[in-house]
Amino acid sequence: QSALTQPASVSASPGQSITLSCTGSSSDVGSYKLVSWFQHHPGKAPKLIIYQATLRPSGVSNRFSASKSGNTASLTISGLQPDDEADYYCCSYAGGDTFVFGGGTKLTVL
Amino acid sequence: EVQLVESGGGLVHPGRSLRLSCATSGFTFDVYAIHWVRQSPGKGLEWVSGVSWNSDSLGYGDSVKGRFTVYRDNAKKSVFLEMNSLRPEDTAIYYCVKHSSGSFFEGGFHLWGQGTAVTVS
Secondary structure (H helix, E strand, O other), X not given: OOOEEOOOEEEEOOOOOEEEEEEOOOOOOOOOOOEEEEEEXXXXXXXXXXXXXXXXXXXXXXXXXXXXXXXXXXXXXXXXXXXXXXXXXXXXXXXXOOEEEEOOEEEEEO | XXXXXEEOOEEXXXXXXXXXXXXXXXXXXXXXXXXXEEEOOOOOEEEEEEEOOOOOOXXXXXXXXXXXXXXXXXXXXXXXXXXXXXXXXXXXXXXEEEEOOOOOOOOOEEEEOOOEEEEEO
């Protein structure tokens, strides 16, 4: 179980769109649709924003969208808002009843 | 209201054991998989363990395999994480997480508890 690779930090301005990447391998992201994305504001519980690679849970803004191609999953946030500033984690099923997270990306909304 | 409430955290010496509990309410517990995810100080999220609705699927992260055991008591609507041979690197906030289905093979980590802190020192 090697952690998925995410950029450590990204920054963008309010109103812009940004895409976060999550790179795994053929053992995890590349083999399963079971990729999730989470938003985590420090001190609060993480929040599921994408599951099964592209699906949004009920109540999650449609400003969040995601895709998967090969061993890489991507999360796009459009119309950035100050409250989008948070840590974002991807997670994939990795076979054998196991899951693996990415190292997380700190998003700064300038 | 769906609730997952973790308990059992605290300060423990290296090599000792601790049992975490996750008490749930507000949903039909015995049809959902449950996971434990942790976050060490200054680090990212790490999947620790998970158990499917019927316990047929039981998984562990490499860093805890052989030391931690997860099990569920559907009658008590609770999941437990037995942690043995604790190490300083196990220091973290441990979250109990409800999966959105009974198996690991669909859905996602839907709802998270507030976490319980474990310090191994």
